[in-house]
Amino acid sequence: MGEALRVGIAGLGTVGASVVRILAEKSAELTRQCGRAVTVTAVSARNRARDRGITLDGIAWFDDPVELARKGDIDVFVELIGGEEGAAKASVKAALEAGRHVVTANKALLAASGLALAEIAEKKGVLLNYEAAVAGGIPVIKTMREALAGNAITRVFGILNGTCNYILTRMEQEGISFADCLADAQRLGYAEADPTFDIEGHDTAHKLSILTSLAFGTKISPSAIYMEGISNITQADIRAAGELGYRIKLLGVAQRTDSGIEQRVHPTMVPTASVIAQVHGVTNAVAIETDILGELLLSGPGAGGNATASAVIGDIADIAKSRPGFQHGPVFGRPAKELAPYRKARMRAHAGGYFIRLTVHDRTGVFAAIAKRMADNDISLESIVQHASGEDSSDRKTVILVTHETTEAAVRKAVEGMEKDKHLLDKPQVIRIERAA
Amino acid sequence: MGEALRVGIAGLGTVGASVVRILAEKSAELTRQCGRAVTVTAVSARNRARDRGITLDGIAWFDDPVELARKGDIDVFVELIGGEEGAAKASVKAALEAGRHVVTANKALLAASGLALAEIAEKKGVLLNYEAAVAGGIPVIKTMREALAGNAITRVFGILNGTCNYILTRMEQEGISFADCLADAQRLGYAEADPTFDIEGHDTAHKLSILTSLAFGTKISPSAIYMEGISNITQADIRAAGELGYRIKLLGVAQRTDSGIEQRVHPTMVPTASVIAQVHGVTNAVAIETDILGELLLSGPGAGGNATASAVIGDIADIAKSRPGFQHGPVFGRPAKELAPYRKARMRAHAGGYFIRLTVHDRTGVFAAIAKRMADNDISLESIVQHASGEDSSDRKTVILVTHETTEAAVRKAVEGMEKDKHLLDKPQVIRIERAA
CATH class of the missing domain: 3.30.360.10 (Dihydrodipicolinate Reductase; domain 2)
Structure with a gap:
């Protein structure tokens, strides 16, 4: 049995309070699973007096999360403050630089600064875990x-x-x-x-x-x-x-x-x-x-205090099972310095099926004009539905087109053409179709 | 970058051959992800001459998997032989006792001897990974x-x-x-x-x-x-x-x-x-x-050479990311010695909904007798369907009962009662209903 893993938690909203409560309630089971105790030794939040339904007795209090990250008596810093800048970013950075593992649920922070933070974590040989940042309790990361x-x-x-x-x-x-x-x-x-x-x-x-x-x-x-x-x-x-x-x-x-x-x-x-x-x-x-x-x-x-807390605790447990000297896998799967530049595909090149809902004048030749715009752009149709629903007045008809695979560019050109033809009574609704098993 | 992880594979059927091929093909990417190379250094199979569509050049050959497990120049022993006894069990045991990590896809072996093997692994401080043993490529373990x-x-x-x-x-x-x-x-x-x-x-x-x-x-x-x-x-x-x-x-x-x-x-x-x-x-x-x-x-x-190989490689990669001195989590989540005795619930106590399909004589009083047997056993019904399908002759009718939550014991007693009433023409079909979101 190793020494207890000391956890510092910054941010005691719904998720933070759940994490503190669950770590206390499941203490014996977590010790059995991790081979060592997992103990919250320090917290930081805005309002010390607020009743969160949890006891903070014996837990050090920090008004400043950066101070907790840098000087707290902790092995892991758990960031549940939120926001892509400010205290969240400053405290995570401080914790990593001080050689502490970090667990965060902060998707905005990772989207904005994940790369820079991963480089620090990898340089310092500590973990940056973020299961709770995407899809809550689902272990997708x-x-x-x-x-x-x-x-x-x-x-x-x-x-x-x-x-x-x-x-x-x-x-x-x-x-x-x-x-x-x-x-x-x-x-x-x-x-x-x-x-x-x-x-x-x-x-x-x-x-x-x-x-x-x-x-x-x-x-x-x-x-x-x-x-x-x-x-x-x-x-x-x-x-x-x-x-x-x-x-x-x-x-x-x-x-x-x-x-x-x-x-x-x-x-x-x-x-x-x-x-x-x-x-x-x-x-x-x-x-x-x-x-x-x-x-x-x-x-x-995907959300909620308990689901998010579950992912945070899974991340903490992974750290508890590791030991000094353990060489951690890279934060984003590959070393941050080796991540390739993102090469963006042009949206106009997107290939797929499309659903197009049009509201048109109910006049001779309208449907032929629509069909011609599709054909001119090499778009073939899987189905065509012409609605005569109760909502349609005698002069308004709904036409729904479902295309076979085509490109975004072709669909946009076809729809622009229809708009030029002036048969449309409303803005066309275009929804992409995605293959799914 | 650490030293290469040396992998020995016993069993070169569909899965084994896939693992060898994929480890070679994905060598650069795996090195990037694990921080060290992952190299197959030894294999064992029954027939050395068989063409498996993979190259075994430079890889040591063992006729005996136990010999490979014990003496091969390897860090990880991958068991893909199958079967709950024989070479599979002997070689996994030998590898663990020799202080080598083990990866296996062998559900029969784990069901029969998982506990004893976990105790050896935990005593020796090595990993016993078995993601591929349950639900193939799904990371349920x-x-x-x-x-x-x-x-x-x-x-x-x-x-x-x-x-x-x-x-x-x-x-x-x-x-x-x-x-x-x-x-x-x-x-x-x-x-x-x-x-x-x-x-x-x-x-x-x-x-x-x-x-x-x-x-x-x-x-x-x-x-x-x-x-x-x-x-x-x-x-x-x-x-x-x-x-x-x-x-x-x-x-x-x-x-x-x-x-x-x-x-x-x-x-x-x-x-x-x-x-x-x-x-x-x-x-x-x-x-x-x-x-x-x-x-x-x-x-x-859940099956197939590639899906199973994917899970095996995930297990090997986890070992590659660990380093000597790493304290591994227990094989079955809790230390093997602390696993509680299994306390079996009696099947007759099972509570749930039931679907019951009966084939009965089409006579007055039959349905009343069935309903009485259900009521006598406190079973309330969610729905009743009486079929007059083309397959039913004039004297054969199908009755389908769907119950609210009840117990296995009540359903068995009700069905036994119906059988005593001698209205049933076939063995009753009883299928349990499971809640699922």
Whole structure:
């Protein structure tokens, strides 16, 4: 039995308080699993007086997380402050430079500064673990960083934001509008007062940028991500998707192509019979495609105090099982200095199927004009649905086109052509289709 | 950069040959990921002359795997011989006793002797890794042993045998009989000439016994597993399941109950809308329920040379990243000496929903007699379907009962009562229903 692993925790919000509580409650079991005790010896938060439902007796208090990181009597610094700059970044940097292991749940920090922090960790020979930063309690980082050694990953994609999946699930299951679902999600605490970060795809993009680096051994490049949110998804899209055998999910997708690596976040049609299409509500899922193994899918709770705490504790336990002298694997799978520059694939080169929903004048020749624009751009159609739904007035018709594989460029040109033809009554809705097993 | 990790491989069948080939092909990438080269320095197999499509130049050859394990110039011994006794067991034991790390894909060996081998590994301070032994390329061992540290697992269940899932999938999708599906599976190489081991549940049971030990910290007890295979599943069951919103899967289930731990392998009804119900063909899936995290599901390729090789290489890479002096985590999550005795829950105490398909005389009073037997045993019904299908003659009717939660004992007594009433024309079909998200 080795000496106890001393843990310092900065940030005592929902996750931080859960980590302190669980480490205390599961102390005996963790000792058995790790071969040594795991003890919280120091914490830091803004308000010392606040009741968090946990006891901090005998635990050193630091007002300043950087001070805790640098001078605390700790072996591991756990950063649960949040934010890509400020105290989170300063304290993680200080801890690594002081030769302490770091565990963080901070996707924004890693997306912005993961590379620089990994270089410090690798130089100092300490671990920088971040399982909780992507897909909450799902062990996707461990799977990609350890289990898939030797596999070349060709595509990784997933449902990485519980708020968006909750909204899309309720829209489909209950037939209510995006705005009503969002309001409900805010009331239930699944969405922030300012929901932009979630619903416009920024949160998914942060997480995707980390998965991309792990998958392809490239530098983290969140700014290179193509991004569309879910705020313009309507009941008409969801119903049409269902009729055609698809379900709409907000996916983050990273894929190696001939022209570079695609990173994109957008509403996506996945086959209703696929495994990922059954991932409902706040649950997250990640699918990984490799040359050797084939396709692996992991699904589970993507957020919440306990799910995130579970991942943090798994990271701490891995450190507890290691010992001085242990040569740790690189933070992003390959040594940070050897990560390749990110070569961005042009979004216009994206190849795939497309769902296109048009609202048109119900006049002779309109459909022929649409068909000609598709043909002129070499787009062949898998199906065409012309709706005469109750909502359509006599002069408004809905036309839905599902294409075979084509390119983003071709679809954009075809849609621009249709807009020039002036037959469209609304902005066309274009949703990409993603292969999924 | 450390010294190369020297790997000895015993058994050069499909998996062994894949491991040798992939380690050579991915040499540069693995070196980058592990911080040292991973080199096959010795092999052992029965027939030296056989063409395996790989080059063994410069690799030492051993006719005897025990000799390789004991005296080979190796750091890791990889056992891909198979079988619970004989050369597999002798060589793994010899390697551990000689202080070499071991990687094995051998579920039968671990089910029978895992505990004794773990004790040697832990005494010698070496790793015994076995990701490939359960669910092929799915990282379920790593997830349970490492990622879920601190979580108390309440239930683990899964589709652990690709042959059975292939047969059940084709039976459902194509409406063909069990016998025809099995013949096809044999022709395609998905089933052995003697398929008993797969279709009667023995293979699933071996794998389940390992997951049970990891989940609950108990000694491995494969002989305590309740087991039913899929050979008596008919089209009538599959159709009725579909009508009622269920799909039939052969599951291995381990669950903590008040009276002990259930380990059971049997055909199971899972809700059609659940994630696990979408796992088709030879794909495997494992669901893990815990107190902290909630439910996690992993799905992917459960067999085949490459999927198994991927898991073996992940295990080897973990060893390559470790260094002398590293204190390894225990083989089954807790130290082998501290694993608790397995306390078996009585199958008759199992609580859950049941699907019961009866073929009865179409006579007045028959249905009342059936209903009375259910009521007498306090079984309440969720649904009742009386079929007048084309196959039923005027005197044969099919009655399907779906119960609310009840016990195995109650169902058995009710069915025995019905058999005494002499209204049944065939043996009743009883299929358990499993909750699944």
